[in-house]
Amino acid sequence: MSSQKLLATFEQFLKVNLPLTKSFHPHFDHAFGEMLDVGGKRFRPLLLLSVVENTQPLLVSNALHVALAIEMIHTYSLIHDDLPCMDNADLRRGHPTLHVSYDETTAVLIGDALNTHAFYVLANAPLSAEIKVKLISILSGDAGLYGMILGQAIDCFFEDKPLNIDELSFLHVHKTAKLIAASLLMGAVICEMKKGDQETLYGFGLKLGLLFQVQDDIIDATLSKEEAGKPTGNDGHKNSFVNLLGLAGANREKQKLLEELKSELTKLEEPLSQTLRDIINNYFKG
């Protein structure tokens, strides 16, 4: 399956598998599905599904449940990041954010529901109990206080306080890279790949996540709100690779990470290696 076809399969799966409470709350179910269903790049599901499809293609249908769980975690993190007490953003994935279209209460609670429900989806996925426990441990660690949430807390706390390059990298390894690395690792765990390959994929993912953030900072500094589908621009105080290294420096860092990633890929077997190379080339042109 091409990346495009994998993504279409995921979108279809997501639509069919949106949970419904069917309660008398007038908008809970709609709000729960809304941010999930308005699109997004689906970068993390694609990484996971690409690992599985190029290693154990018969397990792709099982892996879709896991991809959905990861996308739920990612989506909850966006909803909470956009809250008035954090980024106070009114636009996400080209749509009004939940606290704008409903209210802040709804945004907090739908974020909470997506966070919790990701683990319900994992616990009920058609995979062995041993594998599910491993997946839940990875996701709750890398999306939790050993990963994404710690990164977000550091990002918020140091918003107006300058970080050095090591601290900024720590921030983004935790806030962004660990969930991306987890997506690759979880694919490897589903396929029961050997330990060495799992470690290669995880390390590759951490670097890829950092590249993702460097690219995001470059987009923030160069695209308009309409082009990016979310608020952009900054006042020069924000901790970003562009503010710390300059636009040229951030572009150099991007190229350096790209080269390192391509060299890492030689450690993996075909066709997985080529597929990941294609994904990188597609997402990080130039």
Place this chain on the structure above:
Amino acid sequence: MSSQKLLATFEQFLKVNLPLTKSFHPHFDHAFGEMLDVGGKRFRPLLLLSVVENTQPLLVSNALHVALAIEMIHTYSLIHDDLPCMDNADLRRGHPTLHVSYDETTAVLIGDALNTHAFYVLANAPLSAEIKVKLISILSGDAGLYGMILGQAIDCFFEDKPLNIDELSFLHVHKTAKLIAASLLMGAVICEMKKGDQETLYGFGLKLGLLFQVQDDIIDATLSKEEAGKPTGNDGHKNSFVNLLGLAGANREKQKLLEELKSELTKLEEPLSQTLRDIINNYFKG
């Protein structure tokens, strides 16, 4: 072990098992542990541990991990409930709430971290993978969009809109009772009790949770902020059993539920039956 000793064992376990990120964030670790460690009745851990200790006493040390996970979920729900966009409460467990002692960002993120980390604790508990997957499915369902979060969403949305008694019961079955029922059921799952007993305990827990809420509404209507350790009183508009049934009606409902619970307990074997009877008598005097 007496209930008191079980609770002391839990407090000790909690203190030793508070996770530390040891990052350069100045207060993340402290804030994570703060609300967990300032006390609270530990009603849910006590229920779970009581089931295990009276059924498979050798599994109590394993069950402590599960009790901690449940208390993390309960604590996160309190932190988010107290946010300015929900109850806007400044006092909890007799201490300033997190958005008061730090800020709103910290309160949202520490709540998120507790929610996610509960599943990390479960995934890494010393129990079989099969049992852990069952526990994670129960907790993520009853604390998630099929339980607690839906209840909270209904509570917030209908804050100034009158509910009838069936709707109010639905609200509290979801917001409060399902997590209490899950605590008993998770104890039963750890002990691999037979299906019928598991169902009895879950049904008992739903009723107990409703009783808990009726009692909470009575406390709200009759105790001062200092006596209760949290803000109390209401303006007569809030959806509560006291406002819907009157104080005498709420007290009658409490007595009715107490009688039903005691009759349910005859279905369970000793010593579990007597232990649960003692807990009820202790928590719901009069």
